[in-house]
Amino acid sequence: MPLASVVSDLTRKKAEAEILLSEIQKKEKGVGNALLCTVLKSSIVLVLYNTVESTMYSVLEILHEKCQAKHFNELSDCQKEIFALMHFGKNGSKRYKENIELTISGELKFPSFESYSDGEKIFSGNLDARRINKILAVYGVRYSVDKAYGRSFLEVKTLRNKLAHGECSFSMACRNKLVTDIESMSGHIFTGLNNIVMHLNGHIRAMA
The missing domain is CATH 1.20.120 (Four Helix Bundle (Hemerythrin (Met), subunit A))
Structure with a gap:
């Protein structure tokens, strides 16, 4: 939109x-x-x-x-914190190794607002x-x-x-x-x- x-x-x-x-x-x-x-x-x-x-x-x-x-490296520091919270915080803590590899390869993307707001009460x-x-x-x-x-x-x-x-x-x-x-x-x-x-x-x- x-x-x-x-x-x-x-x-x-x-x-x-x-x-x-x-x-x-x-x-x-x-x-x-x-x-x-x-x-x-x-x-x-x-x-x-x-x-x-x-x-x-x-x-x-x-x-x-x-x-x-x-790509993760192109995000600002604040955006990286959101990325990390989503993929390595309480929502992604069980998939650390896989998520690290996907972040390095660029396959793991910044979350959509819908998925992010599902985990965090904005x-x-x-x-x-x-x-x-x-x-x-x-x-x-x-x-x-x-x-x-x-x-x-x-x-x-x-x-x-x-x-x-x-x-x-x-x-x-x-x-x-x-x-x-x-x-x-x-x-x-x-x-x-x-x-x-x-x-x-x-x-x-x-x-x-």
């Missing part, structure tokens, strides 16, 4: 979120729509968090594909700006989500988890939030994600 498709996907999801926001604004002008509007606001929170996870999955998948095309309902920064650092990517957007990433993650774990109902999660609050949150999430994708695009190009 090229990064251009990730950008395209982000653009589409942003448009979908804006449609939802527009509908809420229309409904709020009517009488007796308070409950519906609150539920819709909570639904947007889920859309935003799912967008964060799906975007990060896609960009890391592309990064892994790029690394898979390289993320699952815990993605906020701080976690994203830590994940990128594991790959040797120097990047920090803009602090101006960090609060929105944290709030979306927190609200999503309350909804997912049944701690809060859809009618309660965003009852004290204005449409403008949700709009601001949405804008921060999509701008923040787009910035991450653009930075990773430069990082991946530099790997060539």
Whole structure:
């Protein structure tokens, strides 16, 4: 999946979120729509968090594909650590000799993101700006989500988890939030994600 498709996907999801926001604004002008509007606001929170996870999955998948095309000696130190963890750590400890020989011959490749994430819990309902920064650092990517957007990433993650774990109902999660609050949150999430994708695009190009 090229990064251009990730950008395209982000653009589409942003448009979908804006449609939802527009509908809420229309409904709020009517009488007796308070409950519906609150539920819709909570639904947007889920859309935003799912967008964060799906975007990060896609960009890391592309990064892994790029690394898979390289011999072990061509990988960065951080990438070599991931390689070693996958093939010589807990997942490959019973095949040391074979894996060493396959690494030397170049037959053993950098793991796909799918196989790597099966063994290592990269993320699952815990993605906020701080976690994203830590994940990128594991790959040797120097990047920090803009602090101006960090609060929105944290709030979306927190609200999503309350909804997912049944701690809060859809009618309660965003009852004290204005449409403008949700709009601001949405804008921060999509701008923040787009910035991450653009930075990773430069990082991946530099790997060539």
